[in-house]
Amino acid sequence: MESKMKVHFMGICGSGAAPIAIIAKNNGFDVSGCDLSTSGYYKDALIENNIEIFTGHDLSHIKDIDILVISPAILDVSPNHSEILEAKKRGILMTWQEFSAKYIQNEKFVISIAGTHGKSTTTVLMGLVLENGGLDPTVEAGTTFKNWAVGYRIGNSNYFICEADEFNNNFLNYSPSIAIINNVEMDHPEFFKDITEVKDSFKNFIKKLNDPKILIVNEDSNAIGEILYDLKDWLNKEGVKVIGYYIDNKIKFPFHMEYKAELNSNTPEYSSFKVVNGNNEYTFKLGLIGKHNVQNSLGVLITALELGVSIDSIKNSFENFKGIGRRLELIADIDDIKIFDDFAHHPTAVATTLDSIKLSYPEKKIFAIFEPHQLSRVKLFFNEFATALRKADRVIITKPFLGREASKNIEPVNLDMLCNKIDVNKSEYIENSNEICNKILNEVKSGDIIIVFGAGESYKLSRKIIDVLKEKTMFK
Template identity: 50%
Template sequence: MHKIHVHFMGIGGSGIAPIAMLAKAAGFVVSGCDYQETNYEETLLHHDVNFSIGHDVSHLEDVDILAVSPAIFDINPDHPELLEGLRREIVMTWQEFMGLYLQKDKKVISIAGTHGKSTTTILAGLTLEAGGLDPSVQAGTIYRPWDAGCRIGESNYFVGEADEFNCNFLNYSPDIAIINNIEMDHPEFFETFEDFKEAFRKFIMRIKEGGLLIVNEESRGIQEVLGDMKDWIKDQEIRLVGYYLNKSFDFPFDKEYKGQIISYDADGMVFHVKSEDIDDIVKLGILGDYNVSNSLGVLSAALYLGISKEEIKDAFKNYKGVGRRSELKANIRGIKVYDDYGHHPTAISAVIDNFKKMYHDHKIYAIIEPHQISRLKMFPDEYLQAFSKADETIVTKSYMGREIHKHLEPIDLQAMVDKVSNHNAVYIECFEKLVEHIADKLVPGDIVIVFGAGKSYQITQKLIDLLNSKYRH
């Protein structure tokens, strides 16, 4: 019997690499390539996934499917390898491949929303694992205990991140969908918030008849999307569950979960959750009010699937988060350096607010690599607010990403930084000069958070190297 050969172009990406590993485990012949070295190199090789550095037409010999990242169509649309794949009609995005092949005949749980997808997806996977459901899991991150963004399970359950960019999530047909929040993002793809919300309406309409939709009642975007879908939800016999921390939304939910934060410390958050099937105290091993909110969605799905309260509580308590989400990378002489994937201004502000709660007696520095010019243009006031949150903020050059060939009018970041209301922000374009600037100021007890989804990890490493060198002597 012929095994389908899938070649993953751009295999080093945080979303596509886990798919290659899952495909290999599912019995596909898998190969891949990327134009540069990747953080996933060791993990891919550990999963027997071979790949090449550089793209070449010769990679397509005996290949049945060329699975690509959607970004390739913006960054390198005329590459011969891609053009040959298109000529042979074997190209699909890795999201299409996941929906068509890896999720086929599975009980699919999709995690969607502007913020918090990866963290919530891994928590959902761990909770199903604690409940003995042995799921396969896919998320666009690295979960350190798995050394990957995926878990290879033997059961019929598949927990996956559902990304709105490029309407990627319309490739999935979930049995259960959890939506954390809906807030405008990806202005390089969606022209207006109405377009953005319409994509989420279409995603909801992909839920299988009689399925389960779980939503954050406090998200205004979710409220606006639901308002137009009351009849469809009823006609399709979709079970609708809502959760909230502060204020419920007046809508005909089948069930609601109310959470109330009791306390937080360095080991996580303690909260009370109440509904008709639970009235209990839960400990979550990660910080952030937003993470408590998102975890309520996972908790309600787990109870629906018959997982016991004790198993859920164990999974929540032991969860310490995923890579690049407020991840402590170094503690050098009491100076803590954190790495965070946050690049939307709402996410940046929420993370800094969280650190200010936790470390209110410490000085907090934020280093921010803005992500794409269109996002800066869409949210100028929100970015200014984010820049003003820390005790001092250093802004560096914007990461271009998918917009590199779009010839967009650049943003004068220096002029933008000059507008920060409390004048606590500076603009330094050169990474080396940036880390020298901050390293000279840092004293034991200070907190540094490096934000970005592009090259910001290089800043984190340069700062750690400089601090280690400084304190070695």
């Protein structure tokens, strides 16, 4: 029986693989895993679910298994590892996205959240809204959520909610019943040649829709409008129910239905907004700041209404949602110095975060500490990063996180030149974390805001900054 299959996850402590491994275990699979480092934030959850974890990689791990599941990143970093070569030879190798699609999502009502930005926040909020609405979904998100302590939820219904990542065309494994597309921009230059390739990938994702074939899209994203126009005949022929939402930019397209949102106010605690759909008008408070989060919530609102969740339940969930790990997460407030940890590593996301902070905390001095994530992204968006980071009052750029490009010998980027492009008087490149902490310690004052940006190891730096600020206040 499939439920007795032995599945080994290579790179099991990663934020993508770990939730799927745990969900698989709870679905009756015999699960084990290995990782070079087992100190990730999913380690405790894996152990609590009685999943055996080995440190390091070894051929012996896959001796008696039926499937070897890996992260796609491993194919970049260690494509010729003995475990991978042996699994290929035996025909048992698949990515965790392939495994999820074939064995976890099979016969489920799948709700997939796609887009260049906002997938994790939208996925968790969707899970929370459906949970509170009594639909008891299973949820997979590559993050952490305090209410669940982790980034997944085990449900007993037929609903399965997941992120759908365009990198490596991972989301083409999925066949969702409802697909939400938050936005579409050029990203992942190590995989996509240009925006045309990105849009083609999203078109192929849309064509994977399964019954009842509901597509919910953000009209404020220009590329989404172009995708819809290109697929207009196909969408009509296939009977796809296309629902649009927007704040600023209404698209001329034959939507089945449209929702328009108007922002009312932003405070440090929440965003207030109104939503109009035909003769219906609703007012919401969302426990997050920023226009982008209001946009993310609109896809959730529409999906929940389509599935019969009451408007009062949705309102309550929105107001009590305080976000997820590493997405403009307030991780400390020391002597009225607020430290935020933010996952942003694309210039649009960095700019949006800074705009949101400036709107909710006017007149505050903002320190932006930015860890570049992959050299190809910095090269592609060199000018855009400069424009985005210029919004901060003080900028420190750290040593880049190379990730899956570590073994590719990509020519370095002159980050001093990026600082000059931002503003030589307020920006500098500092590799050493101790030196960064000393700079912050000497410059930051009560009332200031520090945002540490990055998707690699920047979270370690944010905690180090907290430690030195705490030590400073102890000796006041």
